Amino acid sequence: MNHDNEKNPRVDNTPENTEDVNAAAPAEQTEAAQDSAPEISEEVQAAADQAKKRSEEKKKKNKDKKKEKMTLKQRLTSQKFKHGSMATALTAVFIVAVVLVNVLVGILGERFPSMNLDMTKSADNSLSEEAAEVVDTVDEKTEIIIMMEESTAKSNANYQKVDAISAKMAERNSNITVEYKNPDKEPGMLSEYDGLTSGSVLVRTEKRYRVVTSSDLFPVKYDQSTYQQISYTDVNGALASALSAVNADTMPIVAFDTGHDEMLDMTSYKEILNDNNFDTVDFNLLTEEIPESAQIVVLGVPATDLSEAEVEKLNTYLNDTSTSMDRSVMVVSYPAQGELPVLNSYLNEWGMNVTPAEVIEGDSSSYVQSPEMILANVSDSLDLDGADSYSYILSPQTNPIEILWEGRNSVSTHPLLTSSESSYIYDVATQEEKTDETGSYNLAAAGVKMIKGEDGEYFNANVIVIGSPYLFNASFTGSSTYGNGQYIADLSKYATGTTGSSTAVYSTPTQTITYDIAMSGGQIMFIGLGVFTVLIPLAFLITGIVVFFRRRHL
Numbered sequence: 001m002n003h004d005n006e007k008n009p010r011v012d013n014t015p016e017n018t019e020d021v022n023a024a025a026p027a028e029q030t031e032a033a034q035d036s037a038p039e040i041s042e043e044v045q046a047a048a049d050q051a052k053k054r055s056e057e058k059k060k061k062n063k064d065k066k067k068e069k070m071t072l073k074q075r076l077t078s079q080k081f082k083h084g085s086m087a088t089a090l091t092a093v094f095i096v097a098v099v100l101v102n103v104l105v106g107i108l109g110e111r112f113p114s115m116n117l118d119m120t121k122s123a124d125n126s127l128s129e130e131a132a133e134v135v136d137t138v139d140e141k142t143e144i145i146i147m148m149e150e151s152t153a154k155s156n157a158n159y160q161k162v163d164a165i166s167a168k169m170a171e172r173n174s175n176i177t178v179e180y181k182n183p184d185k186e187p188g189m190l191s192e193y194d195g196l197t198s199g200s201v202l203v204r205t206e207k208r209y210r211v212v213t214s215s216d217l218f219p220v221k222y223d224q225s226t227y228q229q230i231s232y233t234d235v236n237g238a239l240a241s242a243l244s245a246v247n248a249d250t251m252p253i254v255a256f257d258t259g260h261d262e263m264l265d266m267t268s269y270k271e272i273l274n275d276n277n278f279d280t281v282d283f284n285l286l287t288e289e290i291p292e293s294a295q296i297v298v299l300g301v302p303a304t305d306l307s308e309a310e311v312e313k314l315n316t317y318l319n320d321t322s323t324s325m326d327r328s329v330m331v332v333s334y335p336a337q338g339e340l341p342v343l344n345s346y347l348n349e350w351g352m353n354v355t356p357a358e359v360i361e362g363d364s365s366s367y368v369q370s371p372e373m374i375l376a377n378v379s380d381s382l383d384l385d386g387a388d389s390y391s392y393i394l395s396p397q398t399n400p401i402e403i404l405w406e407g408r409n410s411v412s413t414h415p416l417l418t419s420s421e422s423s424y425i426y427d428v429a430t431q432e433e434k435t436d437e438t439g440s441y442n443l444a445a446a447g448v449k450m451i452k453g454e455d456g457e458y459f460n461a462n463v464i465v466i467g468s469p470y471l472f473n474a475s476f477t478g479s480s481t482y483g484n485g486q487y488i489a490d491l492s493k494y495a496t497g498t499t500g501s502s503t504a505v506y507s508t509p510t511q512t513i514t515y516d517i518a519m520s521g522g523q524i525m526f527i528g529l530g531v532f533t534v535l536i537p538l539a540f541l542i543t544g545i546v547v548f549f550r551r552r553h554l
Contacts, residue, residue: 335428
């Protein structure tokens with residue numbers, strides 16, 4: 001706005017600077033102002049100090065009054081509390097919760113072993129379906145006693161499986177208990193139970209007991225293809241078989257003749273029988289009576305012929321009507337066994353004939369490695385309760401079993417194992433290959449007679465002839481590739497009338513996987529205690545502290 005007009009003319013003589021103004025001021029006024037300035041400054045300062053003091057006192061009173069009036073709700077919802085005490089409390093609660101959950105999981109894992117995850121590739125720490133079925137049938141008070149310190153077992157890679165599976169058995173059925181005993185402190189037990197040693201497992205009831213050895217739990221077998229020993233684990237099968245055996249009302253008995261220089265090593269067959277709840281005994285057919293209650297008499301490739309008296313013993317045994325139970329005579333032959341006319345004549349009475357010869361397989365798809373290693377066909381002429389489930393049955397170097405007739409004198413004959421239609425015979429006596437006589441040959445056969453017992457019940461009397469001793473070879477019976485082990489077990493059940501028995505157990509050991517058990521006890525302790533018990537909770541603690549100090553300044 002312009003104020004330069006007629007009534008208010010602009011003054012042009014305005015001093016240019018303060019020096020001019022000071023020079024124009026009267027000297028008297030300047031001196032008077034200088035004399036009065038100190039007195040005014042002190043009064044003002046005193047008044048200012050007094051006012052400041054009153055202001056501070058008022059603020060303090062207002063602050064105290066505000067604190068007194070703040071309610072609990074106000075405090076809990078205040079920003080200071082939210083970013084300070086609340087953060088601290090939540091951090092502490094979270095840490096405590098993590099620790100408690102860790103402890104709780106450990107306690108529940110001990111109480112309920114099935115909660116523990118099985119991280120092994122072959123589920124070696126879990127109950128198999130077959131083992132679970134056996135456990136469910138246990139109705140007697142059954143003890144599983146592991147002859148080892150518990151701490152030692154749990155730190156051993158192999159016996160961790162025994163600990164895990166036995167604990168799950170006990171969890172599943174309250175009739176089963178698990179206990180550890182130090183063998184050094186229990187010398188009486190070692191002497192009381194035959195075969196019980198350190199590392200063995202004793203399974204017992206009031207009826208009977210079974211000793212499960214470390215070789216039963218962890219068998220080692222020789223692989224002929226790689227020329228190496230391979231470790232297996234069969235904890236499920238070994239413990240389940242023992243449980244079933246000690247709870248069974250009766251046990252079929254298999255008697256092995258030792259009086260004719262038998263050439264067949266029956267160790268693997270006996271192991272299969274023991275695993276499937278059979279008792280085994282040895283006896284001399286020439287000098288002893290057939291054991292009472294025996295349901296199978298085995299002649300394992302006899303090197304010498306039988307006497308007429310022994311044949312009579314076998315006939316009396318099979319035709320005994322005093323007890324109505326299935327019973328059988330099993331004869332295992334071999335191409336180079338030689339002529340046994342008395343034994344062969346006895347087999348003729350049951351519709352079968354054996355001569356020194358060998359079946360050669362002409363179809364390359366029906367043998368392994370060589371024409372002597374025959375992949376047998378399983379006949380369904382007799383119900384073995386598993387004819388559709390067997391894998392390859394390997395029958396190396398097999399004597400042909402000739403069936404003379406299908407039925408005569410109450411005896412019916414049945415093929416058990418056969419070769420393909422492309423097979424032919426090698427005559428051991430003449431060393432001639434009869435390639436012009438191709439056809440399917442019997443590798444195993446049976447003669448069956450139904451007999452009425454004195455109690456009015458019928459039972460079967462059987463004569464079973466198997467042409468290859470290698471059918472029982474441990475390399476094939478224990479291999480998951482071949483079904484030899486299961487077939488022999490089922491054939492033995494048929495021979496004793498126990499087919500379909502719920503107490504029978506057959507298991508194929510699984511190969512131990514190195515990286516499943518290569519972790520040492522120290523590594524296990526580090527992961528279990530160090531990582532899960534210390535490191536993870538410590539990480540949560542450090543995170544909580546960092547969050548607390550960062551949030552308190554918000």
